[in-house]
Amino acid sequence: MQPIDPSMVPIPNQENSTMTSRRQFFRTAGIAGGAIAASAVSRVAMSALPEPVLQTKPDTMPPLVPNSGRPYNPVVTLNGWTLPWRMNAGVKEFHLVAEPVVREMAPGMKAHLWGYNGQSPGPTIEVVEGDRVRIFVTNKLPEHTSIHWHGQRLPNGMDGVGGLNQPTIQPGKTFVYEFVARRPGTFMYHPHADEMTQMAMGMMGFWITHPKAKHPLIDEVDRDFVFLLNAYDIDPGSYTPKIMTMLDFNLWSWNSRIFPGIDSLNVRLNDKVRIRIGNLTMTNHPIHLHGHEFLVTGTDGGPTPKSTRWYEVTTDVAVGQMRQIEFLADEPGDWAFHCHKSHHTMNAMGHDVPTMIGVDHRKVVKQVTGLIPDYMVMGERGMADMAEMEMPLPDNTIPMMTGEGPFGSVEMGGMFSMLKVRRDQKPGDYKDPGWYQHPAGTVAFEYTGALTEPARFKAEGGQSMPRAQKNAKEIEVQVRKPSAKSGHSGH
Ligand SMILES: [Cu+2]
Secondary structure, three states: OOOOOHHHOOOOOOOHHHHHHHHHHHHHOOHHHOOOOHHHHHHHHHOOOOOOOOOOOOOOOOOOOOOOOOOOOOOEEOOOOEOOOEEEOOEEEEEEEEEEEEEEEEOOEEEEEEEEOOEOOOOEEEEEOOOEEEEEEEEOOOOOEOOEEEOOOOOHHHOOOEOOOEOOEOOOOEEEEEEEOOOOEEEEEEOOOOHHHHHHOOOOEEEEEEOOOOEOOEOOOOEEEEEEEEEEOOOOOOOOOOOOOOOOOOEEEEOOEOEOOOOOEEEEOOEEEEEEEEEOOOOOEEEEEOOOOEEEEEEOOEEOOHHHOOEEOEEEEOOOOEEEEEEEEOOOEEEEEEEOOHHHHOOOOOOOOOOOOOOOOHHHHHHHHHHOOOOOOOOEOEOOHHHHOOOOOOOOOOOOOEEEEOOEEEEEOEOEEEEEEEOOOOOOOOOOOOOOOOOOOOOOOOOOOOOOOOOHHHHHHHOOOOOOOOOOOOOOOOOOOOOOOOOOOOO
16 A cells, blocks of 8 residues: 555645535534534634554554643554544544555455555554544545544534535545543444445444543553454455445455455463454354453443343454453463354355264275366365365465464464463563463373273163163155255354
């Protein structure tokens, strides 16, 4: 992605058409109706646009410690970043640029997406409860857009539904959104114009409003991570998502990254950790953490009342929802952290393949090889072979089950990462500490002693419930997926 040429960004004082659309916007959005004083409007019109900040790398950037405005403990966006702002007469000004981007989803695989400021998802926006926020949105897409500030309390004309709350932002135009961040919490932003296309193309981002003072329901934490659940349908070997797909996506991602491209969440032993997860896919995701129990301390509606919290290891994040979980990271190790739908921890090509477990292919293979010399049977012993087989892949895709761990292939993909808990991870250090060094005698190992007969044979006669002596006909059920076409559209 090339950095934006600032001269391409329309500046209100120089471009009449932008002024026109802006005047029209304020009229239509009903700001004159009392949401913002007239003086504020003219101040916006007078000010130049803040220079847009771009990010070209998909790395997890360190937290952006606020250097102006009220202090807070910043979040870390997984494989993402926080958008810097400028203070203008007490108003926090941000500049989002909606534009086509190239996102590396994992090393070896790039996708042509739409996003904001060089990446998909867009940068995280962080403000403090009570802040007046002004967001300039420049549209560099080939079609109109808008931004909806999912979950916020704001004047109706700032809610961003194209056609309902405002005219859409035409290509080349810049609109201004301005409101006070009224309640603390976790929010998302995404277009509300040609949503099906624009969300399938990766347009979305996170918004955090930190509490202005100590809040009875919002604890202070040592590490605060955020990421969005998103999904794409990109055929192996191609670059652009299929936007008409309703449910059968083949790339299940966190912040438009797939395992092994998703960074681990690296924390210090006994850190209090918060993770905020937003779902902008078309299905729910039961997010599961190994080795620890967590509390759901917040939703997109705000912090949860203490009486509603109980310990869990999996929490479902439904479509359009946000869940905020908190736990004490008091078990050292590399703990898996993933969506529990097994098809969502798999990359492209894990779909529409008939089940072949137990099928003897030898005769078939012999015949097919005569016609197709490279023919290969998939999944005769289960699908784990897929992680290791050396089948030539098309360009720009990665194996459906992959990722090297310290003991071999992890056989995962998609929505999978790790929580790495280390005694010597320094406060504020988010670097990957490498693989966990297990203390001697704490790793599962192969039993090499003598094998005994299974105990159930001996127990057969001694059941408390007598077995029915029916002369039942034995039935063996053979399960095979009906056809590749009928698929599994329900997951
Ligand atoms: Cu999932």
